[in-house]
Amino acid sequence: MEPLLALDGLIAGWSQPVVGPVSLSLGAGDIVGLWGANGCGKSTLFAAVAGQARVFAGRVERAPGLTLAMQTQVPVRLAPLPVTGRELLGVAGADAAGLPPTLAAAAAQRLDRISGGQHQLLSIWAALAGAARLVLLDEPTNNLDPLHTALLGDLLAARRQDRAVLLVSHERAFLDAHCTRVLEIQPWC
Amino acid sequence: MVLSELFDPLFRLALIDGLLLAAVLPVLGAVLMLRDEWLAALGFAHLAAAGALLGLAFGLPAVAGGVAAAGAAAIAKGAGGGQGNAVYGFMILGGWAALLLIGANTEVGEQLGRALIDGQLYFAGPADLIAAALLGGMTALILPWLMPRLLRARLLPQHDAANGYPVRRWQLGFDLLAAAGMAIGTASMGLMAAFALVLVPAWIAFRSAPSWRWTLAGSAALGVVGYLVSFAAALALDQPFGPMLVAVLLVLAGGYAAVARGPAA
Numbered sequence: 001m002e003p004l005l006a007l008d009g010l011i012a013g014w015s016q017p018v019v020g021p022v023s024l025s026l027g028a029g030d031i032v033g034l035w036g037a038n039g040c041g042k043s044t045l046f047a048a049v050a051g052q053a054r055v056f057a058g059r060v061e062r063a064p065g066l067t068l069a070m071q072t073q074v075p076v077r078l079a080p081l082p083v084t085g086r087e088l089l090g091v092a093g094a095d096a097a098g099l100p101p102t103l104a105a106a107a108a109q110r111l112d113r114i115s116g117g118q119h120q121l122l123s124i125w126a127a128l129a130g131a132a133r134l135v136l137l138d139e140p141t142n143n144l145d146p147l148h149t150a151l152l153g154d155l156l157a158a159r160r161q162d163r164a165v166l167l168v169s170h171e172r173a174f175l176d177a178h179c180t181r182v183l184e185i186q187p188w189c
Numbered sequence: 190m191v192l193s194e195l196f197d198p199l200f201r202l203a204l205i206d207g208l209l210l211a212a213v214l215p216v217l218g219a220v221l222m223l224r225d226e227w228l229a230a231l232g233f234a235h236l237a238a239a240g241a242l243l244g245l246a247f248g249l250p251a252v253a254g255g256v257a258a259a260g261a262a263a264i265a266k267g268a269g270g271g272q273g274n275a276v277y278g279f280m281i282l283g284g285w286a287a288l289l290l291i292g293a294n295t296e297v298g299e300q301l302g303r304a305l306i307d308g309q310l311y312f313a314g315p316a317d318l319i320a321a322a323l324l325g326g327m328t329a330l331i332l333p334w335l336m337p338r339l340l341r342a343r344l345l346p347q348h349d350a351a352n353g354y355p356v357r358r359w360q361l362g363f364d365l366l367a368a369a370g371m372a373i374g375t376a377s378m379g380l381m382a383a384f385a386l387v388l389v390p391a392w393i394a395f396r397s398a399p400s401w402r403w404t405l406a407g408s409a410a411l412g413v414v415g416y417l418v419s420f421a422a423a424l425a426l427d428q429p430f431g432p433m434l435v436a437v438l439l440v441l442a443g444g445y446a447a448v449a450r451g452p453a454a
Contacts, residue, residue, distance in 0.1 A: 050351035068351040076344050078225070080395045082404040083344065091341040092348065110399065111344075126345065136351070 002063055003027050004134050004164045005049065009058035012041070012048035017056045017188040019045050024183055026134070031156060031165040033175030036185035042168040043073070045185060046138050049166065062134070069132035073139045075123040081112040085122045092126035098158075099125065100151060116143040121151060128155055128165075137167045141174055153178050203313045204420060209321040210374050211386060211416035213328050215394075215408035217370045218387035220336070220363060222395055223343055225274070229364075230371050230387035232277035233259040234380045235284025237372035239291060246295040252320045255372035258284075263368040267361035310378040310420070310430045317377045324373050328366060335363055340401065379431040386412050389438035393445045415441055 003025040011020035019041025026032055034042050047053035049060055050070055062068075069092070085107030089096050099107060103125065106118040114122075120143045127135045141149050156165065156178045169175050175182045196204075221227045237255035244254015266276055338359045342349055349356045374383030390411035391404075398404040419434035426433075 050347065051353065052350055068348075070347040070351045072347050076346070078223075078343075082395050082398045083340065083401045084399070087340070087401050088344055091337045092345055123345070127348075 003061075004063045004066055005166070006061040007049070007058065008061070010045070010048060010055065010060060011057040011188055012044055012053045012055050013188065014044070014054060018053075019048075019185060020056075020188050021058055022183075022185065023058075026164045026166060028133070028164055029161045030181065031167060031179045033179035033182040034166065034168045034185050035170070035172055035175050035182055036187075038170060040185050040187045042170075042185050043138055046070075046136055046166070046168055050136060066134055067132045068134050068136060069127035069130050070136040071123050071127045071138060071140060073142055075119050077111070077116070077119060079112050081110065083111050084108060085111060085114065085118075088122060089126050089129070092130050094126045094129035096129075098129070100154065102151070117145060117148045120144060121148055121155070124152065124155060133163050135163060135165045137165060139169055140167065141169055141171050149174065200311060200420075200424070202315065202318055203311050206313045206318040206321045206377050207310050207416055207420060208413065209318075209325045210370075210377060210383070211412040212409045213321075213325050214370055214374050214383060214386040215390035215412035216328065216332070216405050217367050218391035219394060219404050219408045220332075220339060221367060221387065222391045223340070226277065227388055227391070228274040228277040228281075229367060231380075231384050232280030232284065233262060233368045233371035234375045234384050235281045235288065236262045237284075237368070237375045238380050239284045239287035240372070241376050242288060242291045242295070246291065250316045252316055252373055252376040255376045256320070256369050259368035259372040260365055263361065263364035267357060267364055310382075313377045317373070320373045321377060324370055327369070331362065331366060335359060335366075339363055378434070382431040382434045385435040385438045386416070389442050390415065393442055396449065397445065411438075411441060 005024075005026040007022050007024050009021040009023055011017050011022075013019065022045060024032065034045065036042050044053050048055055050068060051060075085103075086096055088111060089107065096104070096107060103118065103121055106114045107122060111119055111122075120140070124137060124140050127137065140152055144152060153174075156167075167175065167179060172182075218227065218230065221229050237259040240258020240261075241251035241255035244257070245251055247254075262280055266280075338349075338354075338356075342356045342359065346356075348354075371383055371387070374386065377383075378386075390408040393411055394404045394407035398407045415438045416434060419430065419437040422428070422437065423430040423433040
C-alpha cells in the first residue's frame with residue numbers, strides 16, 4: 001500500500017540544519033510518535049513535513065492530493081474572542097458529532113471562556129475529526145491535566161483506519177501507551 | 190417631530206445611504222477586530238479622504254477618488270505582506286498629510302477637506318447612495334464565502350499553511366472590501382463617523398455576544414440603532430451629524446461597560 005508520508009534521510013532546519021537525518025514511512029491507520037529531548041528538533045521536523053521549514057537534505061514525499069491537519073503546541077487564544085468551540089470545529093471542517101460529553105459542553109461556549117486544556121482538546125478534535133488524512137499533533141499533552149490527557153488517549157484510540165497520525169511529544173509514557181510506533185529523534189550534528 | 194424629520198423626503202436619500210453603511214461597516218469592523226487590525230479602518234479612511242479630495246480637484250466624484258486611493262493602499266499592503274497596526278499607522282500619517290496638503294493647494298480647498306473630516310451626511314448625493322448599495326451587495330455576496338476562511342486563517346493558521354491554501358489572496362479580498370467600505374463611508378458621513386461605525390459596535394459585540402454569528406448580527410444591529418438615534422438627534426438639535434454619531438456610539442459603549450462591570454461593592 002502506498003504510504004501517506006515518507007521521509008527519506010531528511011535533514012531540516014531554519015537558517016541552518018536542526019534535525020536529522022530522519023527516515024520513516026507512514027501509512028493509513030498508523031499513529032507514529034516522535035520522541036526526543038527538548039531542543040532535539042521535533043517541532044522543526046514537523047514544520048518540514050508541513051512545508052514550513054527548510055529541507056537541507058533528503059526528501060519529504062506526500063501522497064498525491066494528501067490533505068493535512070495540524071495542531072500546534074499552543075492554540076491561538078485571543079481575548080476577547082467571541083467564537084464558540086462549535087464554530088471553530090465548523091471552520092476546520094470537523095464533525096462535532098461524537099464529541100465526548102465534557103468537550104461537547106465546552107464547545108457550546110466562547111473560546112475565551114473555556115480553560116486552556118479544553119481549548120487544546122478542541123483544537124485536537126478539530127484536526128482529528130476533519131477530512132485530513134494526515135494529522136500532525138505537536139505536543140498535544142501540553143496544558144492537559146491527567147483527566148484531559150486520558151481523554152486525549154481516548155480520542156486517539158478512536159482513530160480512523162484511513163488516516164495516519166504523526167505525534168510529537170516529550171512524554172515517553174504517553175507515546176508508548178497510544179502510538180503504534182515510537183521513533184527517537186536526534187538533533188543534527 | 191423627530192420621527193417626522195426622519196421621514197422627511199428632503200433627507201430620505203441621506204437616511205437610506207447612512208442606514209446601509211450603518212449595517213455594513215460594523216460587520217467589516219468585527220472582522221478587522223478579529224484580525225487585530227481595527228486601526229486599518231482609520232488608515233483606509235485617511236487615505237480615502239485624501240483620494241476623494243484629489244479626485245474632486247480633477248472633477249471626479251469624491252467617492253470614486255476615495256475608493257481608488259483606499260483600494261490602492263489595500264493592494265500595496267497585500268503586496269508587501271505587511272499585516273498589523275504599524276502599517277495602518279503609516280497610512281494614517283500619509284493620508285492626513287496628503288489630505289491637508291491637497292486641500293491647501295487645490296481649488297477645492299480646505300473647506301472640503303474639513304467636510305470630509307467632520308462629515309455631513311445630509312449632503313450625500315445619488316452617487317453616494319449607489320456606492321453604499323454596491324458595497325452592501327458586494328458584502329452580502331462575498332463575505333459569507335470569505336468568512337469561514339478568514340476565521341480559519343486567524344484561529345487555525347497552521348491548517349492553511351500546511352495545505353498551501355491561498356490565504357494572502359483571501360486576506361487581500363477582505364482588505365479591498367474594508368478599504369471600499371471606509372472610502373464610501375468617509376465620502377458619505379465623514380472620516381471619524383465611518384471609523385466609529387467600524388470600531389464601537391464591534392467592540393461592544395466582541396465583549397457581549399455568545400458566538401461569532403451573534404457578534405456579526407449584534408454589531409450590525411448596534412450600528413443601525415446608533416445611527417438612527419444620531420440621525421434624529423442631529424436633526425432635532427440642529428447639530429452636525431458626524432460628531433453626534435460618534436457621541437451616541439461612545440455613550441452606548443460607556444453604558445455597556447458600566448453594565449458589564451456591575452454595581453460597585
